[in-house]
Amino acid sequence: MAPRKRGCLRIVLLLVLALLLLAAVLIGWGWQAQKAFSGQVLQPRAESVIIEPGDSFSRVLAKLRAAGIDNGRDQQWQLLARQLDAAGKLKVGEYDLTQPLTVSELLLRMRNGKVVQHRLTIVEGWNIRQLRAALARATPLEQTTTELDDAALMAALGFEGQHPEGRFLPETYVYQRGDSDLDVLRRAHKAMAQALEQAWQGRAEGLPLDSPYELLTLASIIEKETGLAAERPQIAGVFVRRLKLGMRLQTDPTVIYGLGSAYDGNIRKVDLTTDTPYNTYTRSGLTPSPIAMPGRAALEAAAHPAEGDALYFVAIGDGSGGHVFSATYAQHQVAVAGYLQRLRQARQSNALPQ
Numbered sequence: 001m002a003p004r005k006r007g008c009l010r011i012v013l014l015l016v017l018a019l020l021l022l023a024a025v026l027i028g029w030g031w032q033a034q035k036a037f038s039g040q041v042l043q044p045r046a047e048s049v050i051i052e053p054g055d056s057f058s059r060v061l062a063k064l065r066a067a068g069i070d071n072g073r074d075q076q077w078q079l080l081a082r083q084l085d086a087a088g089k090l091k092v093g094e095y096d097l098t099q100p101l102t103v104s105e106l107l108l109r110m111r112n113g114k115v116v117q118h119r120l121t122i123v124e125g126w127n128i129r130q131l132r133a134a135l136a137r138a139t140p141l142e143q144t145t146t147e148l149d150d151a152a153l154m155a156a157l158g159f160e161g162q163h164p165e166g167r168f169l170p171e172t173y174v175y176q177r178g179d180s181d182l183d184v185l186r187r188a189h190k191a192m193a194q195a196l197e198q199a200w201q202g203r204a205e206g207l208p209l210d211s212p213y214e215l216l217t218l219a220s221i222i223e224k225e226t227g228l229a230a231e232r233p234q235i236a237g238v239f240v241r242r243l244k245l246g247m248r249l250q251t252d253p254t255v256i257y258g259l260g261s262a263y264d265g266n267i268r269k270v271d272l273t274t275d276t277p278y279n280t281y282t283r284s285g286l287t288p289s290p291i292a293m294p295g296r297a298a299l300e301a302a303a304h305p306a307e308g309d310a311l312y313f314v315a316i317g318d319g320s321g322g323h324v325f326s327a328t329y330a331q332h333q334v335a336v337a338g339y340l341q342r343l344r345q346a347r348q349s350n351a352l353p354q
């Protein structure tokens with residue numbers, strides 16, 4: 001080969017090698033830049049971002065920019081989304097931006113649908129009015145039942161004609177943006193149905209109860225009478241023995257429930273003697289429906305009441321929430337006298353100048 005041709009070939013090869021080296025440098029630099037971008041910590045101004053149905057990746061990115069996320073160029077986001085297999089796979093929902101997150105961590109959360117989880121707790125002993133008030137306050141829960149009365153609410157849940165009291169299990173329920181109050185209630189209703197069935201199937205022999213609904217009703221009364229969790233079985237035992245003997249339950253919470261909105265925080269003698277379907281001082285047996293939402297422990301106590309001979313109980317009156325249990329009315333009178341004495345002493349103590 002002529003020297004001139006060999007020289008030209010050498011120059012071409014050197015140029016090719018230089019271009020390949022430059023390309024390798026650029027690729028390496030791009031890879032390093034992309035890697036650095038994926039690990040950048042976000043510093044948004046908003047607390048969350050919401051992906052809605054139909055949002056494209058460009059629309060999601062625009063929302064992130066509006067939330068104060070200015071990391072990287074749009075092309076870097078799009079490339080990283082493809083690298084993480086997130087392109088076209090971002091899940092609808094609300095995503096938390098308050099925790100320290102890198103760019104890649106946020107995209108992975110969106111790809112995997114790790115949306116913000118909100119919580120609603122149904123408290124043991126709540127009645128249906130308190131439950132509905134809590135639902136109405138819950139955000140961002142969609143409100144679909146505020147205009148429905150209790151009967152229409154149960155019909156919307158698929159249980160037309162069912163009394164709502166006691167039908168929703170006290171627990172903490174997790175929901176996400178887009179869920180409705182009916183969604184939460186359906187889960188709580190199903191949870192109570194399962195818990196009640198379990199308690200009924202495992203109940204002790206010889207209970208004076210004819211149906212799971214009666215067990216639910218008794219559990220609700222136990223729930224409202226219990227100040228100390230450990231006393232639930234004892235209180236259940238008192239009520240079960242009274243039912244077996246045909247004695248009236250004579251429990252104040254049922255009277256209060258019967259008063260409804262007329263109850264002002266004080267229960268008077270006239271309230272105990274005024275007949276309502278829920279007044280267990282004037283009527284025998286269980287109330288026509290539960291009076292509250294009993295928890296699992298109250299259901300268990302109703303299904304397995306403690307053995308013993310106590311037929312009466314009264315608050316100790318020392319602030320502990322406990323009770324004095326008595327087998328005879330004479331013993332009960334002594335216990336009541338002790339309660340009243342402690343109550344007077346407490347009032348006198350509070351009346352003393354400090």
